[in-house]
Amino acid sequence: MTNRILFINPFKGEIFDQPIKAFIEKEKRSETEVKVxxxxxxxxxxEYHYYEALTLVDTLRTIKQAERQGYDAAVIGYxxxxxxxxxxxxxxxxxxxxxxxxxxHIATTLGHQFSIIVGREKWIPKMRENVVNYGFKEKLASxxxxxxxxxxxxxxxxxxxRRLKEAAKxxxxxxxxxxxxxxxxxxxxxxxxLQGYLGVPVIDAILAAFKYAEFLIELRKRxxxxxxxxxxxxxxxxxxxxxxxxDAQYEEETT
Numbered sequence: 001m002t003n004r005i006l007f008i009n010p011f012k013g014e015i016f017d018q019p020i021k022a023f024i025e026k027e028k029r030s031e032t033e034v035k036v037x038x039x040x041x042x043x044x045x046x047e048y049h050y051y052e053a054l055t056l057v058d059t060l061r062t063i064k065q066a067e068r069q070g071y072d073a074a075v076i077g078y079x080x081x082x083x084x085x086x087x088x089x090x091x092x093x094x095x096x097x098x099x100x101x102x103x104x105h106i107a108t109t110l111g112h113q114f115s116i117i118v119g120r121e122k123w124i125p126k127m128r129e130n131v132v133n134y135g136f137k138e139k140l141a142s143x144x145x146x147x148x149x150x151x152x153x154x155x156x157x158x159x160x161x162r163r164l165k166e167a168a169k170x171x172x173x174x175x176x177x178x179x180x181x182x183x184x185x186x187x188x189x190x191x192x193x194l195q196g197y198l199g200v201p202v203i204d205a206i207l208a209a210f211k212y213a214e215f216l217i218e219l220r221k222r223x224x225x226x227x228x229x230x231x232x233x234x235x236x237x238x239x240x241x242x243x244x245x246x247d248a249q250y251e252e253e254t255t
Contacts (some may be wrong), residue, residue: 002033003217006066006074007210009038009185010059010082011045016186020077023188024210032214036077037062045150047122052082057250059083060090067094072220073213075099077185079205080126088233095216095226099205100130102212103181104139110201111178113141115171117164118183119148127183142175143183144168153186161193168194168202179203 007024009016021036028034039058043051060083063074073095076084081098088096107114116131118124124143131140144167146160153160164187171177181203182191191204219225227233241247 001031001221003029003031003073003214004033004035004071005210005213005217006062006071007034007036007077007206008059008062008074009036009077010055011051011078012039012042013044014038015044020185020188020206023206027207028210029214034210046078046080046082047120047150049126052080056083056086060086061250063087063094063096064090067091072217073097075209075213077206077209079103079123079183079185081130085233088227089235091227092229092235093220093226095213095220097209097212097216099185099209100127100183101134101209103183103203103205103208104131104134104136105212106208107179107181107201107203108136108139113139113175113177114179114181114203115141115144115168115175115177116181116183117144117146117167117171117187119146119150119153119187121145123183141177142171144171150184150186153184154189157189160187161190164190164194165197168198172198172200181205181208185209 017036017038021034024034039055042055046052059076066074071094076082076098079099081100084098084101116127131137146163146167168180171180179201182205185205188204188206191202194202229235
């Protein structure tokens with residue numbers, strides 16, 4: 001049986017769509033089909049809270065459309081996990097996950113403490129909030145910044161690898177991290193080299209989220225285990241959405 005997963009780059013621009021798809025294709029299960037999309041408007045990265053806020057409506061609309069189109073899972077492909085909680089509210093049969101959630105869950109099964117290697121120090125406060133919200137505060141060894149923005153990682157890959165190795169070595173030797181997480185999806189492609197260099201698990205954020213999505217699909221199809229729809233993830237009433245004309249309003253705004 002085919003499993004369909006939509007990987008969403010929640011920003012404008014297709015520059016990373018094909019490279020990410022090619023990266024995933026090498027590691028996906030044979031029965032999984034993957035499509036990678038980005039948004040049609042908005043900022044080209046989410047390094048600022050304002051940019052992130054601008055993309056939420058379109059990200060959530062894309063997720064709702066994916067469920068209507070029969071996708072089994074969606075991945076919100078940004079390490080801030082923008083809109084993940086809201087996506088759990090508005091989906092009923094489709095699994096949704098994101099890189100930080102997936103990476104931290106995996107990391108905490110592979111070691112006692114993890115460190116997150118980020119691009120810029122600007123990113124750390126929001127990511128720290130997610131560590132706390134996901135319940136992993138006591139498992140966090142450190143954050144390490146390499147001084148690179150989202151669009152910098154693949155400009156000079158040798159320099160990026162050098163900076164990642166330096167930060168990762170310090171995280172392991174000084175901060176006692178047992179597992180490392182690459183805290184940006186656009187750090188894809190570096191995890192194997194770092195693992196070989198340090199001899200500890202290095203979690204690639206894209207692969208973690210994608211494989212976690214495949215796992216969630218299996219849980220849904222085999223055991224009917226999906227996101228709970230009471231209390232925190234209770235869905236908003238459909239009659240309320242219809243009476244307010246919410247879908248129509250936002251469809252008009254984005255066409």
